[in-house]
Amino acid sequence: MRDLYEVLGVGRQAGAEEIKKAYRRLARRHHPDVNPGSAEAERRFKEIQEAYAVLSDPEKRRQYDQFGTVDEAEIARRWRSRRPAGGQPGGFSFRDIGGMGDLGDLFGELFGSFGRRGATGATPPTAEAIAEIDFAQAVRGTSVVVPVRREVTCPQCGGAGSGGRGPCSRCGGAGALVQTDRIRVKVPAGIGDGDRVRATVGGRAAGEVAVVVRVRPDRFFERRGDDIHTVVPVTFAEAYLGAEIEVGTIHGPVRAKIPPGTQSGQKFRLRGKGVRNLRTGVNGDHYYTVQIAVPRVVSPAGRESARRVGELYGADPRAGLPRSLD
Numbered sequence: 001m002r003d004l005y006e007v008l009g010v011g012r013q014a015g016a017e018e019i020k021k022a023y024r025r026l027a028r029r030h031h032p033d034v035n036p037g038s039a040e041a042e043r044r045f046k047e048i049q050e051a052y053a054v055l056s057d058p059e060k061r062r063q064y065d066q067f068g069t070v071d072e073a074e075i076a077r078r079w080r081s082r083r084p085a086g087g088q089p090g091g092f093s094f095r096d097i098g099g100m101g102d103l104g105d106l107f108g109e110l111f112g113s114f115g116r117r118g119a120t121g122a123t124p125p126t127a128e129a130i131a132e133i134d135f136a137q138a139v140r141g142t143s144v145v146v147p148v149r150r151e152v153t154c155p156q157c158g159g160a161g162s163g164g165r166g167p168c169s170r171c172g173g174a175g176a177l178v179q180t181d182r183i184r185v186k187v188p189a190g191i192g193d194g195d196r197v198r199a200t201v202g203g204r205a206a207g208e209v210a211v212v213v214r215v216r217p218d219r220f221f222e223r224r225g226d227d228i229h230t231v232v233p234v235t236f237a238e239a240y241l242g243a244e245i246e247v248g249t250i251h252g253p254v255r256a257k258i259p260p261g262t263q264s265g266q267k268f269r270l271r272g273k274g275v276r277n278l279r280t281g282v283n284g285d286h287y288y289t290v291q292i293a294v295p296r297v298v299s300p301a302g303r304e305s306a307r308r309v310g311e312l313y314g315a316d317p318r319a320g321l322p323r324s325l326d
C-alpha cells in the first residue's frame with residue numbers, strides 16, 4: 001500500500017483544505033470519464049479516492065498517522081501486541097472505510113459542476129440554504145435575506161484549474177471558488193417547519209436554490225399540521241357555571257363559550273382559525289384545551305368555599321380508576 005500522503009502529493013502536515021484541493025485536482029485528472037478505457041487511470045482514481053477517504057476524516061487520519069493503516073484487523077493485532085499483559089484493550093474506534101460519507105457529496109459537487117455535464121458550467125449550479133423565521137412570519141408570510149454558500153466555476157481558469165504554467169492563481173488549481181451570495185427569499189403564508197421554497201441566485205453562474213425554512217416555535221401557539229393548539233386557563237367558577245371567554249388565535253382574539261360543567265383538559269374547536277394551507281388555501285382549526293386554575297392563596301373564607309365546592313361532587317372523581325396494573 002502506497003503512502004496516502006504521497007498518493008495525494010501532500011505533506012504530512014497538510015491541512016484539510018490543502019488535502020481537499022489536492023484530491024479534487026487529481027480526481028479530475030484521473031477520472032475514468034476523462035480517461036475512457038484506461039486501466040491505469042482507473043487504478044489511480046481508486047487509489048486517490050481511498051487516500052482521500054482516510055485523510056479527509058480526522059479520526060481515520062489520526063489512526064493512519066499512528067498505525068500506518070486503517071485496517072481494523074491489522075490495528076487490533078498491533079494494539080494487542082503493545083498492550084501490557086493482563087491490561088485492558090485500548091480504546092480505538094473504527095468506522096467503515098467503505099462508506100463514502102461526504103465523499104459522495106463532494107463528487108456530486110465536483111462532477112455536477114465540472115464533469116459529466118460538460119466543463120463550461122452550462123448547468124446552473126444548485127445550492128441549498130436555510131431560512132430561519134419566527135412563528136408569526138411563517139403564519140403571515142414574509143420575505144427574508146439568507147446567505148447562500150455555493151461553489152462556482154473559477155472565472156479565471158474557467159474550471160480547468162491551470163493557468164499558463166502551474167495551477168491557476170485564483171483558485172489554486174481547484175477550478176472552483178466558494179462564493180457566498182445573499183439572496184432575498186419570499187416565504188408564503190402558512191409555510192411549515194422543514195418546508196422548502198425555491199429561490200434563484202442571480203449574477204454570473206445564476207442558479208436555483210432550495211431554501212429549507214426553519215420556523216422558531218411560539219411559546220403559546222403550537223402548530224400541528226394546519227391546526228393550532230393552545231391551553232387556556234379558566235377559573236373553577238367559569239368551568240362550573242359556563243362562561244364566555246376570550247381565546248387568542250393567530251387571527252386575533254375570538255369570543256368563545258365554554259359550557260357549564262366543563263372539565264379540566266376538555267378540548268374545544270374554533271373552526272377555520274388555524275393556519276391557511278399552502279396548497280388548498282383552506283384554513284385549519286384552532287383547538288384550545290381548558291385548564292382549571294386553582295387560587296394559590298388560602299384564606300379562612302376560601303377554605304370554607306372550597307369545602308362547600310367539595311360537597312358538590314356526587315361521587316369520588318377517582319372511582320373506576322384501576323388501583324394497580326393487573
Ligand SMILES: [Zn+2]
Nearest residue numbers: 154157168171
Ligand atoms: Zn481558477
